[in-house]
Amino acid sequence: MDDRLKSELAAWLEFYRDLGLGEFYRREPEARIEMRKSKIENRGQSATEAFTTSGKRAAVLPIAIPEPRVASPEPRVPVITPPPAALSLFEAPPAPRRERETLDEIQQDLGDCQRCKLAPTRNKIVFGQGDPHAALVFIGEGPGADEDEQGLPFVGRAGKLLNRMIQSIDMKREEVYICNIVKCRPPANRTPEKDEVEACSPFLFRQIQAIQPKLICCLGAPAMKTLLGIKEGITRVRGQIFDFASTKVLVAYHPAYILRNPREEKTLREDFEKIREFLKARP
Ligand code: URA
Secondary structure (H helix, E strand, O other): OOHHHHHHHHHHHHHHHHOOOOOOOOOOOOOOEEEEEEEEOOOOEEEEEEEEOOOOEEEEOOOOOOOOOOOOOOOOOOOOOOOHHHHHHHHOOOOOOOOOOOHHHHHHHHOOOOOOOOHHHOOOOOOOEEOOOOOEEEEEOOOOHHHHHHOOOOOOHHHHHHHHHHHHOOOOHHHOEEEEOOOOOOHHHOOOOHHHHHHHHHHHHHHHHHHOOOEEEEEOHHHHHHHHOOOOOHHHHOOOEEEEOOEEEEEEOOHHHHHHOHHHHHHHHHHHHHHHHHHHOOO
């Protein structure tokens, strides 16, 4: 296998791993795979597709593709630094099924994280809270002052509203899992920056893989952009359900936005009703 192909494969493996897919199998008779840039039909969206030498399509980048009325998300191709582990996964004979990573293991790996510029100003890392096997995961933006102080997500005013919304669909906070796209408080509660999200989101993706929820609810635009790559305004996208790896994602307004615009609480309630219906249909 030449070096270019190796690094392309490594990038694929890393991409899938970031999406929460941890098991890879070698396709035997047609092991040679060629990457091509292509367009996904009618969506005008660039994607990378993998073709076998016989020209058969082997795989397509699993980007969540919103319906055409939604602006095309940028392909979420990760920074390509081939991890030796990913390469050896492909080279080695099929490995025994790996046990699913636990949230505790991920938290241990995160440790006293210094991977981005939020570390020096944070008080506590806010890893996440809730049922490690939750069917429903909420993802917010980043800890605020209360969360930074307590080390727990959504414990301030926005958290109280989130709790009420969860109760409105006859669920308890302890039954769901709540986390954020960054685990440290951005100074003055500003929106997390790209490099911060890039440093932190691999841990979020691993959390999602560990929990394997039926549904993820993105609270606000930053979570929506991080998971789905959608750049369109949240107003046009909220209430819709998208694919993310093997799970589904519903986009809703952030509770902090509702606190500033109380008239929109009705909209948030409607979206929570969609959550209820979705989960009811998938017991
Ligand atoms: N806002 C968020 O996005 N996350 C929190 O944990 C708290 C407030």
